[in-house]
Amino acid sequence: MAKGKVLLEVKGLRAAVAGNEILKGVDLTIRDGEVHAIMGPNGSGKSTLAQVLAGHPAYEVRGGSVQYAGKDLFELDPEERARDGVFLAFQYPVEIRGITNSYFLRSALNAIRKSKGEAELDPLDFLQVLESKLKAIGWDDAMMNRPVNEGFSGGEKKRNEILQLAVLEPRFAILDETDSGLDIDALKTVAQAVNQLRAPERAFLIVTHYQRLLNYITPDVVHVLADGRIVKSGGPELAHELEAKGYDWLRDAAMVS
Amino acid sequence: MAHVDQLVGSYRAWASNGVSGAPDWLKDLREGGIARFHHLGFPNMKQEAWRFTSVAPIAEGSFELAKEPARIPTLDEIRPFLLLEAGYRLVFVDGFFQRSLSTPFFDDVQSLAHVVSHRQDLVRQHLGKYVATQDRPFSALNTAFVSDGAFVHVPAKTNIPEPIQLLFLASGTKPVVAHPRNLVVIEREARASIVETYAALGDHSYWTNAVTEIVVGDGARADHYRVQRESDRAYHVATSQSHQGRDSTLNLHFVAFGGALARHDIGAVMAGPGGTLILNGLYLLAGAQHADHHTTIDHAADHCASHEYFNGVLDDKARGVFTGRIIVRPGAQKTDSKQTNNNLLLSGHAHADSQPQLEIYADDVKCTHGSTVGPLDPRALFYLRSRGVGEDDARRLLTYGFAAEILGRMEIAPLRAQLDAIVRGRLAE
Structure with missing residues (x-):
């Protein structure tokens, strides 16, 4: 298969939160259409990488660069990144009181459409866009009339993230531990929905602690992040190796290098 | 004290003059009210119930008892204040019933001044029987000056x-x-x-001291909305007191937008078993506005449920005070009571005080309460921005959500839409 164009190029990325440097020089190249998985032990910096790429203001970029679709990613506000096709499925989706799921998602879609010079969708048009996407995650309208994530179960919150992904159709989707807290049925539904969204013009970065999600979503490349650096990259088989051997041997390898 | 004496003096003049033809029981009610007010005087901040609210601008102000409406508006002038087009309507100006502005009415939806003489027994049975005046100077004062207001009577079934x-x-x-x-x-x-609205035609300073008693009989259901949009220079003091019978449902909705100083005492007595009460409130304040909501839910019977939700949105130097008192009487077993008060501070100078007061004297009950005071949740802000919504729009959306959460519980769709438009308008200022 012909390789796609480079979409994301991370070079020597260093980032800190609350004064602690978590990322200590991350290098990563993702091309259009590729699915990359980042695995690693707790505290290795996986979620930090996801948050930094999405532009969370609490994280301080201390060095390195990220080029995204030919732009300097750090020149863009979080909303500008989103409008340019960056999407983060949150590990802990946020509850928003008083705003229905439907209103929230339509506001997001319209903000993105507006930035592209496209017409905003009224509630009826939006309902049509929504219909097929809801079906893919096994939901009906009732979930859309509830306040965003309020009173949702862990699994419902994660499905909601995938629904947003399906509606907003990003070019680069980051899934931050989307598998955590899911039972096996929910995991399968989420994986299936992601697989349906795989496309030559859409890349994925899947952050996960466990290999089990990768039983259902086969990545093109697997990276291991340990102590703020990518210490090993390989094919899908690397995930299985990690599942069998754990992370300790890699942490030692990181110390040596 | 001068002003207390002045008010008592104006009562004497009023009672011996125009309203001296009142029936004895009403005269007694008024006399009891003025005696109580004279004894209590205005509240001060040393009193627990008034810790955060000074009524000095009222106590030291000079407000004359309205003898008649200063002017009578046209129907077109009042239209902007009507939150609904259909249905019965009673309109009052400066406290006086305006027949010409009201819809054709009948004996059960009437001005209180009219029914006091025409339906004495019914009025006498209920008037002043629910609202406390013992330690409440403002409701005592209102009781002294009882003459006009709205009377709504819905016969059984x-x-x-x-x-x-x-x-x-x-x-x-x-x-x-x-x-x-x-x-x-x-x-x-x-x-x-019922939709009770307070508003102003002009922007002069004035004082409203209102009392509403709501009686909900066994198995009855009432939805009572109260919208306070007084002028920014107005002083608004009010008491809403409800009394519920067995297996009754009462949904109370309170929205406060206006007033320089607003104090609202809300009392709800659940007197019969199996009652359900929703107390749903919003205060949206800016500038130097001060609004104090003092709520007391009295679970006097078993198997009742009360759910109380109050949200405050405070901008500029505004101050919101919320006190949520819940009393569960001995024997009020299986009480299910839930209270939340969330305050959103949009400015570093805005301030909110929130104090739950739970007094539980029964052992088999479920009572929860929670309150928050703080700025917009930065996590929610980032969540919206990460979805492409610009920062200003995200702030507006989250702020609106705080108000919409309360409005969303209102069942009358056109009313909800009107209030939604008012909220959006205020947030856009």
Whole structure:
């Protein structure tokens, strides 16, 4: 298969939160259409990488660069990144009181459409866009009339993230531990929905602690992040190796290098 | 003290003059009210119930008892204050019933001044029987000056499908005080919705001292909405007291937008078993506005449920005070009571005080409460921005959500839409 164009190029990325440097020089190249998985032990910096790429203001970029679709990613506000096709499925989706799921998602879609010079969708048009996407995650309208994530179960919150992904159709989707807290049925539904969204013009970065999600979503490349650096990259088989051997041997390898 | 004496003096003049033809029981009620007020005087901040609210601008102000409306507006002028087009409507200006502005009415939806003489027994049975005056100077003062206000009576097993609107307008051209007194009696197994609105035509300083008593009979259901949009220079003091019978449902919705100083005492007594109460409130304040909501839910019977939700949105130097007292009496077993008060501070100078007061004297009950005071949640802000919504829009959306959460519980769709538009308008300022 012909390789796609480079979409994301991370070079020597260093980032800190609350004064602690978590990322200590991350290098990563993702091309259009590729699915990359980042695995690693707790505290290795996986979620930090996801948050930094999405532009969370609490994280301080201390060095390195990220080029995204030919732009300097750090020149863009979080909303500008989103409008340019960056999407983060949150590990802990946020509850928003008083705003229905439907209103929230339509506001997001319209903000993105507006930035592209496209017409905003009224509630009826939006309902049509929504219909097929809801079906893919096994939901009906009732979930859309509830306040965003309020009173949702862990699994419902994660499905909601995938629904947003399906509606907003990003070019680069980051899934931050989307598998955590899911039972096996929910995991399968989420994986299936992601697989349906795989496309030559859409890349994925899947952050996960466990290999089990990768039983259902086969990545093109697997990276291991340990102590703020990518210490090993390989094919899908690397995930299985990690599942069998754990992370300790890699942490030692990181110390040596 | 001078002002207390002045008010008592103006009562004497009023009682011996125009209203001296009142029946004895009403005279007694008034006399009791003024005696109580004279004894109590104005509250001060050393009193627990008034810790955060000074009524000095009222106590030291000079407000004359309105003798008649300063002017009578046209129907077109009052239209912007009508939150609903359909249904019965009673309109009051400076406390006086305006027949010409009201819809054709009948004996059960009437001005209190009229029914006091025409339906004495019914009025006498209920008026002043629910609201406390013992330690409440403002409701005592209102009781002293009882003369006009709205009277709504829904006979047993009667359903009034259209909401009944009660509109209290201040002409706002002179510093006057009005003491509107409302009595709502929903008899056994009856049902009605009421929308009580306070607003001003002019922007002069004035004082409203209102009392509303709401009686909900056994198996009855009442939906009572109260919208306070007084002028920014107005002083608004009010008491809403409800009394519920067995297996009754009462949904109380309170929205406060206006007033320089607003104090609202809300009391709800659940007197019969199996009652359900929703107390749903919003205060949206800016500038130097001060609003104090003091709520008391009294679980006097078993198997009742009360759910209380109050949200405050405070901008500029505004101050919101919320006190949520819940009393569960001995024997009120299986009480299910939930209270939340969330305050959103949009400015570093805005301030909110929130204090739950739970007094539980029964052992088999479920009571929860929670309150928050703080700025917009930065996590929610980032969540929205990460979805492409710009920062300003994200702030507006989250702020709107705080208000929308309360409005979302209101069942009358056109009313909800009107209030939604007012909220959006205020947030866009």
